Amino acid sequence: MPTYSYRCTACDNAFDIHQQFADASLTECSSCGGQLRKVFGNLGVTFNGTGFYRNDSRSASKPVSSSSASESGGTTSGT
Numbered sequence: 694m695p696t697y698s699y700r701c702t703a704c705d706n707a708f709d710i711h712q713q714f715a716d717a718s719l720t721e722c723s724s725c726g727g728q729l730r731k732v733f734g735n736l737g738v739t740f741n742g743t744g745f746y747r748n749d750s751r752s753a754s755k756p757v758s759s760s761s762a763s764e765s766g767g768t769t770s771g772t
């Protein structure tokens with residue numbers, strides 16, 4: 694049974710509830726009668742624009758010494 698997180702927009706009351714997939718979504722706060730909003734995922738995670746720094750991890754795994762590798766490979770055929 695999936696767990697849904699709701700949050701009241703009026704009193705800021707957040708709670709989790711076990712619902713069937715076919716069950717209707719809750720729209721009214723049980724404590725204050727305000728409007729509920731369904732919350733997906735973690736509350737602390739927010740994706741605002743470009744928040745990822747992928748260039749940082751890519752440059753770290755990139756091989757830097759490419760000139761020295763080709764240099765030593767060319768001088769081995771001399772016998």
Ligand SMILES: [Zn+2]
Binds near residue numbers: 702706
């Ligand atoms: Zn409320």
